[in-house]
Amino acid sequence: MTPEPQPLGFQKGNRHEDILLYFALQWGLIAPGRCKSSATLSAPSAVTNSAGIASVTATANSSIGTYLVTASAGTFSASFTRTNSAFSSCDVNQDGQTNVLDVQQMVKEALGTARALNDLNSDGTVNVVDLQIAIDPVRNLGCSQ
Ligand SMILES: [Ca+2]
Ligand SMILES: [Ca+2]
Numbered sequence: 001m002t003p004e005p006q007p008l009g010f011q012k013g014n015r016h017e018d019i020l021l022y023f024a025l026q027w028g029l030i031a032p033g034r035c036k037s038s039a040t041l042s043a044p045s046a047v048t049n050s051a052g053i054a055s056v057t058a059t060a061n062s063s064i065g066t067y068l069v070t071a072s073a074g075t076f077s078a079s080f081t082r083t084n085s086a087f088s089s090c091d092v093n094q095d096g097q098t099n100v101l102d103v104q105q106m107v108k109e110a111l112g113t114a115r116a117l118n119d120l121n122s123d124g125t126v127n128v129v130d131l132q133i134a135i136d137p138v139r140n141l142g143c144s145q
Contacts, residue, residue, distance in 0.1 A: 016052025019073050020045055023056055026068040036140075037065030037084045060084040062143045064096050090134050090143035092118045098137035106134040 022045045025038055039058035046054035058069070063084060070079045087094045092102045108114035109126045116126035120133040137143045 017048050017050045019048040019052075019054070021048065021054045021071045021073050024070045024072070025058075026070070036142075037061065037063040038067050039082065039084070058082060062088045062090070063098075063137075064088060064091065088137070088143045089118075089120055090137045092120075092134060098134075098143060100138060102134050103131070103138055106131045 042057040
């Protein structure tokens with residue numbers, strides 16, 4: 001995910017710099033068979049620069065969806081959403097969800113009844129190991145690839 005500065009409107013007197021902002025993430029809503037969208041922040045807080053901008057880098061996890069980010073300083077806070085939009089490698093049919101349809105596709109590929117297109121662990125073959133990787137997010141265990 002590309003870091004984007006977020007204008008927040010915090011102010012200390014007439015100044016916008018040297019304000020310590022804390023960032024918090026709220027995971028995306030969990031629907032059955034879907035991974036939890038979120039990210040890992042490079043730091044839990046940052047100090048505003050002379051332009052009044054504080055930023056941290058959010059590295060997206062492999063789950064598609066929107067999550068909430070809240071920046072706060074003292075009693076003030078502002079929230080905004082971020083979206084992980086790239087398809088997870090476990091979403092083999094690329095419909096935006098990891099569910100039984102992806103598992104069914106991986107069964108076909110592992111058995112050789114469908115063209116082997118999704119070598120999820122990049123070991124050169126599509127087999128039961130790739131199938132297990134596709135099953136994990138359906139069980140809310142995350143996509144390990
Ligand atoms: Ca899918
Ligand atoms: Ca494989």
